[in-house]
Amino acid sequence: DTEVTQTPKHLVMGMTNKKSLKCEQHMGHRAMYWYKQKAKKPPELMFVYSYEKLSINESVPSRFSPECPNSSLLNLHLHALQPEDSALYLCASSGPGNYGYTFGSGTRLTVV
Amino acid sequence: AQSVTQPDIHITVSEGASLELRCNYSYGATPYLFWYVQSPGQGLQLLLKYFSGDTLVQGIKGFEAEFKRSQSSFNLRKPSVHWSDAAEYFCAVGNTGGFKTIFGAGTRLFVKA
Numbered sequence: 001d002t003e004v005t006q007t008p009k010h011l012v013m014g015m016t017n018k019k020s021l022k023c024e025q026h027m028g029h030r031a032m033y034w035y036k037q038k039a040k041k042p043p044e045l046m047f048v049y050s051y052e053k054l055s056i057n058e059s060v061p062s063r064f065s066p067e068c069p070n071s072s073l074l075n076l077h078l079h080a081l082q083p084e085d086s087a088l089y090l091c092a093s094s095g096p097g098n099y100g101y102t103f104g105s106g107t108r109l110t111v112v
Numbered sequence: 113a114q115s116v117t118q119p120d121i122h123i124t125v126s127e128g129a130s131l132e133l134r135c136n137y138s139y140g141a142t143p144y145l146f147w148y149v150q151s152p153g154q155g156l157q158l159l160l161k162y163f164s165g166d167t168l169v170q171g172i173k174g175f176e177a178e179f180k181r182s183q184s185s186f187n188l189r190k191p192s193v194h195w196s197d198a199a200e201y202f203c204a205v206g207n208t209g210g211f212k213t214i215f216g217a218g219t220r221l222f223v224k225a
Contacts (some may be wrong), residue, residue: 004155031211042202042215043156056211090155098206098213099163100146103155 002027006091006104014112015081021107023074023091031055032074033101034066035090043090049074081111114139116205116216124222125193133188133219135203144206145186146213147177151199159201162186173197198223 004025013019023032031050035043048056049068057066063085065077074091088108092101115138125131137143144163148156160171167179177188186203203216 006155033211040218042218045212048211050211088153092155094211098144098210100158100161101148101156101213103148103157105155106153108153 004104012110018079021076025093029093033092037088118216122220131190137205146204148202
């Protein structure tokens with residue numbers, strides 16, 4: 001299995017809602033990432049987990065809460081988002097040493 | 113500080129023509145360099161990567177890239193473009209052994225019949 005699977009593919013949520021994005025990989029990769037991508041922009045790093053521990057938080061607002069329950073799963077919990085948080089959220093994984101990422105197809109999030 | 117510059121926001125080529133997408137980087141040591149491709153509404157797919165050794169690297173889908181240290185460049189090439197190559201292409205530089213990858217702004221490739 002050489003894929004990163006993200007669910008859901010599309011999500012519309014209100015500003016008072018709580019929702020979660022899910023990401024799963026079975027490649028044995030021990031680093032997992034959340035990226036945010038606005039239209040016509042490159043991906044921006046949000047969080048990095050290495051061996052299930054949070055290694056990098058790029059000063060992301062607390063309304064985004066990551067979780068890594070095990071080596072194959074990565075969640076992003078969303079609460080009280082703003083319309084400007086609407087974007088494509090990408091999950092990625094990599095083996096040791098940053099030799100390139102495998103990306104999921106993303107969750108298109110719209111905050112209304 | 114690390115940075116990546118893709119000078120061309122968009123490029124249009126005819127199907128069957130050759131392609132070169134430009135990428136310049138700034139990095140203090142030998143960089144890890146990547147090219148990714150993104151089709152509309154999709155995630156990114158790794159085309160190729162360079163860490164060391166042979167400066168001409170081959171990737172998937174018939175793409176290749178050449179690392180030129182003297183020019184701080186890592187340009188992507190393809191000898192004959194297919195309509196399915198129309199997409200956004202991102203050049204990226206990674207820190208050695210770390211988790212941060214810096215992406216360029218991207219070059220949108222249009223392919224005309």
